[in-house]
Amino acid sequence: MKLAALAKQLRSVLGEEAVLHHPEDLMLYEYDAGLAKGTPELVVFPKTTEHVSAIVRLAGARGVPIVPRGAGTGLSGGSIPRQGGIVMVFSRMRRILEVDVPNRRAVVQPGVVNLELSQAVARYGLYFAPDPSSQKASTIGGNVAENSGGPHTLAYGVTVNHVTGLEVVLADGRAVQLGGKAGEHAGYDLTGFLVGTEGTIGIVTKVVVKLSRIPEQIATLLAVFQTAEDAANTVTSLTAEGITTSALEMLDGWTLRAVEEATHAGYPIDSGAVLLIELEGLREEVEEQAEAVARICMAHQAREVRRAKDERERQLLWIGRKNAFAAIGRLAPSYYTQDGVVPRTKIADILRFIDGVAKKYGMTICNVFHAGDGNLHPAILFDLRDAEQVEKVHAAGREILTRCVELGGTLTGEHGIGMEKNELMPVLFNDDDLEVMARMRSAFNPNELLNPQKILPAPRSCREGVISMQSAAGVEQ
Amino acid sequence: MSAAPSRALSLELAQIAGEENVREKAEDLRHLEIDGVTPACVVTPQTVEQIAAIMRLAFNHDLVVVPAGGFTQQAIGRIPSRIDIVLRTERLNRVEHYDPGDLTLSVGAGITIAQLRRVVDGNRQLLPIDPARSERVTVGGAIAANASGALQHRFGSIRESLLGVRFVTADGRIAKAGGRVVKNVAGYDLMKLMTGSFGTLGVLVSANLKVFPAPHQYRTFVTEFVSLHQAIQYRDRILQSPLSPLCLEIASPEARTMIPDGGSRGTWGVYLRAAGSDAVLARYRQELGTDVAREGGGADEEMFWRTIADWADLWAQSQNNCALLRVSVPSSAVENALRSAATLAGNTGVHWGALGRATGSFLIAFSAAESVERLVTMVNAYRNALGCDSMAVITHCSTALKQHIDVWGTTPTDLAAMRIARKALDRKQILNRGRFLI
Amino acid sequence: MSTASQTGSAEQRSGFRSGAGPSWDLYSTCIHCGLCLEQCPTYRVLGLEADSPRGRIYQVLQVDQGNLPIGNSFVTHIDRCLGCLACETACPSGVSYGQIVERARAEIEKSYRRPLLARIARRYTYNKLLKSFGALSFWATVLYLYQQTGLQKLVRWSGILKVLGLENTDALAPPVDREFSFSDLGKVFPSEGEERTRAAFLIGCVASVSFSELNRATIRVLQKNGVTVFIPPKQACCGALHAHAGFRDDASDLARRNIDAMLSDKIDSIVTNAAGCGSTMKNYANLLANDVRYSAKAQAFAAKTKDVSEFLAELGLRAPQRKLHASVTYQDPCHLAHAQKIRSAPRELLKAIGADLIEMPHSDYCCGSAGTYNVVQNQLSTKLLAAKMEDIASVTADVLATANVGCVLQLRVGVQQRGLKMRVMHVIELLDEAYRQT
Missing domain, CATH: 3.30.70.2190 (Alpha-Beta Plaits)
Incomplete structure (x- = not known):
């Protein structure tokens, strides 16, 4: 085992049961709900902020990357390790630390399951508003990392609109507080900035969320x-x-x-x-x-x-709506879901375009989506075992997304960029835009050990190579 | 105090933005003075590219730049040691894109809130941003200062309506984040970072905003209480009811003297603004019951809310030696926050008033004729009383007071983490140098 | 990119050599969305992907693709599954998880060598004890004597069980009734009043020795409702425990015996009071799908099989003379709620006798009983029971009702350990009580 010494150190801090290193255990953390794959070299289960700090410090000292993971229900590979290293799983850090009914706030650990939180506060007539289709299983930490939305985003906003404070472990292992229970705080809104950064800026260890009143x-x-x-x-x-x-x-x-x-x-x-x-x-x-x-x-x-x-x-x-994607699984051996957004005045246009793409490639594309905010989820049906179809699916997906951007929309409404779309970012952002984002990342994550190669495309010089490698991998899959 | 830029520099600025858009004469700069510091020059560029060129110039020569819109929020911040360039964005005042059917628009950062409001009014839509001095405050200024008003109760602060931004970095790159659509998680959310950053991370040049369908009619319900506690109980009753008003404001007895609400002296006021059909408004009446003292609608009601937005300005204009604080506390701490203000003001002999969101974000005014010391004592004692998970930023006070007290107060957010962000986007700290809390 | 189906193809060298293992068409419907994770009791307790339904299916896939041996790791995680099938309820893709695990276990039994002691114990339990009522009767008598003669008290007092690590297991041993139901084999119990229908009743293997009183109560309640009850003499254990443990051949033998013994034109329904038995009997068609002689009969048998609560709710319960005055909270047995999708029938029956039904949180989370699970996976089972008791303790009720004997036993231990003042009863026992009260 490559990281034997690190594993030993981690065991002494976290305990024997909290570190996995056998290949038969590691393979369980190479997937999420999407198609991306990548196997870690170690899997660790922190229970406290101190554990997270210790893991970040120990891994940092050896230059080992860390990818945080909640329930692995993401669709863009946010929790998939691209360079081996450590996958940090939050399934054992799942306590609701505080429910503050008068202020309509809850303080939770990142592993708390979205729906569990709503069920726990239902007796006060409250609930946690972001409702991704994965809410039965997905964690608040994962929701924060991906800035998850859901059908009710239309009226109540995505996760960032419901988070007022965070505790975050930075790349140097320091745990810092950002924001709190009050609505506003002096200084930068780092809480708002951090939501949706997919673990590339810091690792969230505590979340202060707003609770909403049941109508x-x-x-x-x-x-x-x-x-x-x-x-x-x-x-x-x-x-x-x-x-x-x-x-x-x-x-x-x-x-x-x-x-x-x-x-x-x-x-x-x-x-x-x-x-x-x-x-x-x-x-x-x-x-x-x-x-x-x-x-x-x-x-x-x-x-x-x-x-x-x-x-x-x-x-x-x-139930019909929330299970729609999985139900589509009945129609074909495989499907590829896109997550583009268009202005709401362009929905008919994009549906026609998608229809054209389906005809052009001779494929079936199902549409089930958040029409109220123009967030499309075309699901392209195919058979994963057919390499030719896989290639067509990629091409069709790219065409649809590019069209969304041309119509004034965007590449992802709620699934995140992750490793699925980071090479498509130049469709939406120019070099200066990306440079500014990259500066933010390297300021907080100087050695790129926190979830490397996510969100932002590889530097331009290497980009061509990465794209060809990726499509080669796609054919293999 | 300010080092005049060299003649060569002015020439370069004139080359970039046109001679007529650069001013360096004392009489043109006096009204742009900040805490007694006069800028060396003011430039009013016409285009984003000009702004980028100016920033590159400033970056290369280490010039301190103060980005400015309507110049309404410049009282906020520590005393600058030097200002080389005031960079005004008021010419970037175009509506770049407006898709009423999608309820979204893109505007230049220099457009005023009032101008923008007139644009959306024409389509029977509502801009959920209502800061003070809306005739002068620009969209860029409102974002940079995270300014909000009474509509915050329903629609949240400006961060919730900001879909995308474009800004020029300290070293002159034109960058954007977010987009035009209402749902978007592509790339880092720099909109949140820019909101409330007081121009220290970049010069905002345009913003994409979300608007809402305008209600067909509004009603305002004024309620008054002899004690703060009763007012808070009434607030709690509303918060626990199924009602979802547009605005829910609380006003201290002193603040009410400036509001034309026809109220009795010495009582606390709670102002609730609702919108909807007759049936909906009837339901409000039923739920609010007999507590309501007065109810109003129409043009008077519009004016009433304008006055509320501008209340703190009126206070500052009418009182010598005053400090305005923007306070934010959790909802359950509002009663204590207001009670301690009353108690401490009584002890220190300070005149005070407060008005704002009954759920926790409000403005509080302290004035003590001629006595800076008493104000210093008051503000310090008040901040101590609020505790650490709160905000109490001074948004207006004399330069003399600033010499004794930090305008920013405390924050729960880690300062080192803020410095990392600042360093990433403005490593020479040329934007508003010395004025921000880090 | 998000796509359906875990990658895989049947062409590769499969680790499933015996032909008993799950096939690609069974597991490829899983799109690894993860919606099952939180519904899985072992995932909730252990937090390990390997002990989630999605993770188990992924391991099956890896075995099939030749990437994972059928070794200790695979067997451990497959063994830990309770077979509660909560994941099937959660699964939007309609994955037949129960089938996948049963087949994986069948393969394990064929190609994996367990430690010697485990092998002997499993063989004896599944091939002898649970296949012949004679052997069961013998051991039950031994257990009865152990419990009645004071030997149990002596042994408990001696602390020897603690030393052997069997302390919890001892508490879980079913209390053995004095009279076994075997003596009722072959009897016919006439309906009270007009005969509405005729039913054959499965006495069950474990239930016969430890729940003969419940069996009597079931017969009485059926009679009360105008049902003529037949106890077919040649019936056998339903085979549930065999099928779940991977002994599909033994389960098939038992299925054929029961079909021969109970399927008859004279009988309208085949009724059981054990949810695990009911779900297995409804699945006979699947178990015997490749048996040319029995497949059609198995379908007919499955179609006639009813859980007693389902049977009575469909028939329409005759109201008792007096209402039962008790508050009742109901725990959904996994094999009723998840395997048979029966949730409302038991609740309707409870309401029909006048019980005040109070819902506990997570009523369809497994209690940890799961057939022999609480014995073979005692530590995990204890944790699940502890979590279940948290939910139960959060409501106030006189009676904790459920509809499966295994759950009754497990919950009694939980209630006793926690010192709750609740009676733990099978729904049918409550019905019987309602009919018998004067």
Whole structure:
């Protein structure tokens, strides 16, 4: 074992059970929920901030890279080691340290599971608003690293809007506090900056989150359309007419059929698309808006607009949506999900474009996405065992993302850049933009031992080489 | 105190921005004085490229640059030792992009909040940023100072509406972060870093913002209480109710004397602003019950909220020797924060007033005619009373007071970590040198 | 890039040589999304990917691809699975995890050599003890005498169990009833009032010796509801424990015996009060899919099999004369909630007899009983029980009800150790109590 001496040191600090080094154990940390692969040389399980500091110091002294990992539900390879080294797993650092009901704050360790937190504070009428589809398993630390969103991002914002303070271990092993429970603090908003940096600036060891109040009334509507175009136009009209939905999701026909088979949520399988629309707030407000939504949907040739009768029906509709991607897994041996964003006035345009790409490459592309904020998730179906298809999938994905950027959008709305898209960053940012970001990284992470080769592209001189290596790897996979 | 730049330098500046846009005569600079320090020159470039060229020049010659928009927030900060260039961004005042259907827009950093408000008003949309002096404060200035107003209660502070930024770095690179769309996690979130950085990390040149559909009608409910405790209880009742007002402000008895709310003397005020249909407003009435003293709408109501936004300025103009503090505490600490202000002000013989978000971010004014010492004692004692997880930054005071007291106060955020960020983007510290808290 | 399916192909040199192991089409539906992780009891306790459903499937894939031997590491992690199937409930891709693990265990039994003692014990338990009611009856009598003669008290007092590390295991040994259900074999119990339907009742192997009273209660409740109850004389153990442990051939033998003994045109349903038995019997079709003679019969058998709560809820419960005045919290047995997707039936029955149903948090998290798990994986099981007791202690109820004998035993230990004042009962026992109260 290459890092035997380091492993021994780590064991003496963390205990025997907290360090894995056998190949049969390490292989379990070479994947996440995406396709990226990379095997660590050591896996460690800290339980305290002091453990994290010690690991960072010991690894730093030997120049060994560290990649933090929550539940491994990420989709862009944020928790995959690209250069071996250490994977630091937070599954045993998962205590809710404090629930401050009057201030609507909770202080949690990074390994706390998103949904567990909401369940733990439900008795106070509170919940943690960011709701990624992975919320059953994904950790708050992971949500912070990726700045996770979810269907309700539309009304409540992504993770960064719900974090007011952090404790972070920096590259030198020092644990520092950033922000706290108050809304504002003097000095730079390093808390806000750190969210979404995927462990490339520091390792989060404590999070102060905002808790939100469970609304008085929730209405969940399902609008059924003959075509995806009608559904897309409805989204634009809802936005234009000032309807503030808390969630506005679109599922196309392909997805509907897969989801219905998996969950029996009552989705119509013979339609072109549905919109799943949620309204929250004061009873009176919700009722008025629900009427307006139904009217606007019907004006765009909706076949029907159905409203969930009770909490059970509501949950069922959402289970269908939240499990949509995994349900797509039933349609083909493999699929590749993209995460582009376009302005909400361009949804119909991009759907047409995606349709064209599907035809051009002779592939099926399912669309299930956060229409309310223009965040697309086209899922390209293929068979991983067919090298030719794999190449086509990469090309189709790149075309779609490039088009998103051309339409005024971006490369990722919530999955993060990670190692999936760091080489695509130049599509969106020029050299100066990237240089400034790189300066921030090297200021905090001077030897690039914290999650190396993520977010930012390799320096320009080596970029060409990396791209060709990556596509070669893609063919292999 | 200031070292005049060489003639050669002025020429270079004139070459970059045009002679007519560079001023170095004393009479043109007097109104740009900061804490008694007169800048050596002021330049008002027309383009982002000119700003980049100016910054390269400044970087190479180690010139201290003060980026400035409407010059409304320059009272904030420590006393500078030298200012070589005041760099005004007011000419970058174009609406670069506005997609009403997407509820997003991109604007030059030099556009004023009031101008921008008029643009979105035309599309029946709402800009969720309402700082004081909106006719003068620029978007860039509001971001740099993290200025906010009463709408913060519903929409959060400026950081929540800022989708993207473009800025010029200390060494003259034009960089951007974020984007135009409402959801975006590509690259580092430098928008958060820029917000509240007081121009120490770069010169903001444009911003992409999120707007909201404008409500069809507004109503304001004024409630008054003889004690602070009752006012806080009422606030808690609202926070625990299903209501979600646009604004929820608390005003101390002294602050209320400046607000045309028709209230009785010596009482605390709570101002709640709601929007929605008749049915929704009826529900507000039902929930708020008989506590409400007055209710208003229409143009008067608009004016009322303008006055609230400008309240602290009115105070500062009408009182000699005063200090304005921007305070932020957790919601449950508001009552104590206001009570200690009252107690300490009574003990030190200081006149005081407070108004702002009832949930924890408010402005507090202390004035003590002619006595700097009493103000120093007051501010120090007050900061001690607030504790460490809080903010109490002085946003306005005399230069004399600044010589005795740090305007920034304490912060829970690690200072060394802040220095790392500063060093990364402005290693020579030419932007607002000496004025920030690190 | 996020894609479905864990990479793999069937062409490579598979570590599954015997043909009993899971195949590519079974495990390739896993898209490694990780949604199962938190639902897995062993993952929650150990925090190891290797002890999560996703991780176990990945290890199966690695064995199939020839990258991982069927050695200590693989066997340890597969052994640790409780088979609770909570992951199947969580899985949006419809992965048949239970099938994958059962097959992996079958392969392990064929190609992995366990330590000698373990081999002897497993062979005796699964091939002898649980296959013949005679052997079971003998050992149960021994255990009964151990518990009744004071020997148990003596042994416990001596502390010898602590020395042997068997202390917890001893507490888990089922209390053996004086009368075993074997004496009821072959009997027919007539319905009370008009006959609504006819059912065959599976007495179960462990239940027969330690829960004969529960079996009697079940028969009484069925009779009360107009059911004529047959106890087919030649019935055998259902085979659940064999199948879960990897003895699929033995399980198939038992399935055929039960089909021969219980499937008949005269009988409308086959009823069990043990969730683990019910889920296995409903799965006979899968177990005997390749058996030309039995596959059709197995399908018919599976279609007639009902858990007693499901059976009664579908039939429509006859209300007891007097309501039961008790607050009840209900623990979902894994093999009812996850394997058979039955959640509402037991709750409906409890409400129908007037119980005040109070939901505990995480009612569908495993209690750690899991067949023989609490004996063979005692440390893990103890941790799961401790977590379960936390959730139970967070609610106030008179009765802790569940619908599976293994869970009843485990929860009784938990309640006793924690000193709670709750009665632990099978739902049917509560129904019986409601009917019998005067």
